[in-house]
Amino acid sequence: EAGVAQSPRYKIIEKRQSVAFWCNPISGHATLYWYQQILGQGPKLLIQFQNNGVVDDSQLPKDRFSAERLKGVDSTLKIQPAKLEDSAVYLCASSLFLLNDGYTFGSGTRLTVV
Amino acid sequence: GENVEQHPSTLSVQEGDSAVIKCTYSDSASNYFPWYKQELGKGPQLIIDIRSNVGEKKDQRIAVTLNKTAKHFSLHITETQPEDSAVYFCAPIYDKVIFGPGTSLSVIP
Numbered sequence: 484e485a486g487v488a489q490s491p492r493y494k495i496i497e498k499r500q501s502v503a504f505w506c507n508p509i510s511g512h513a514t515l516y517w518y519q520q521i522l523g524q525g526p527k528l529l530i531q532f533q534n535n536g537v538v539d540d541s542q543l544p545k546d547r548f549s550a551e552r553l554k555g556v557d558s559t560l561k562i563q564p565a566k567l568e569d570s571a572v573y574l575c576a577s578s579l580f581l582l583n584d585g586y587t588f589g590s591g592t593r594l595t596v597v
Numbered sequence: 598g599e600n601v602e603q604h605p606s607t608l609s610v611q612e613g614d615s616a617v618i619k620c621t622y623s624d625s626a627s628n629y630f631p632w633y634k635q636e637l638g639k640g641p642q643l644i645i646d647i648r649s650n651v652g653e654k655k656d657q658r659i660a661v662t663l664n665k666t667a668k669h670f671s672l673h674i675t676e677t678q679p680e681d682s683a684v685y686f687c688a689p690i691y692d693k694v695i696f697g698p699g700t701s702l703s704v705i706p
Binding site: 526584586 | 631633641643694696
């Protein structure tokens with residue numbers, strides 16, 4: 484089966500600019516996750532979707548981050564305006580079931596804010 | 598909230614030796630215990646998992662053991678090879694997933 488697709492692979496922006504990341508999960512996977520991984524740390528959950536509904540966005544900095552999953556398939560994560568501390572790898576993952584199931588991750592988007 | 602720790606944080610072994618990484622968690626209701634491997638420039642990849650009604654699971658050179666009473670589970674890699682070099686994360690689940698801080702494994706040829 485095809486994996487989780489993410490684009491772009493790399494992005495460099497100046498602080499206060501905006502950026503968007505795109506994710507296409509594995510076909511049939513109802514649950515989609517966005518994670519932020521800062522260098523040297525484990526992934527941190529930003530938002531979790533079940534189909535096109537939000538299950539958990541408690542750790543999403545809503546003043547600058549937003550995410551949507553229209554039609555329950557592709558998803559977009561946006562940052563506006565970006566801060567230096569947003570420099571990280573943004574990982575998208577999907578799973579067949581909500582919890583109690585392994586995730587399939589994409590390769591991520593490495594964001595550098597200068 | 599849930600606290601997840603991994604030990605050691607770094608591990609260096611000779612090729613052919615065994616490696617063991619331990620994950621401790623605080624939420625006693627956790628019921629799914631996966632291990633992920635992350636190579637440089639890639640996303641984490643699920644390598645093995647175990648559910649709360651099983652004590653041990655093995656898949657070729659890797660195995661996972663679970664001690665629910667003590668709230669820890671461990672990843673065992675036997676006959677290590679250079680391609681096992683990566684960062685390994687545990688991510689126990691109850692109502693949400695929290696990834697451990699990671700263990701960097703280096704296998705020296």
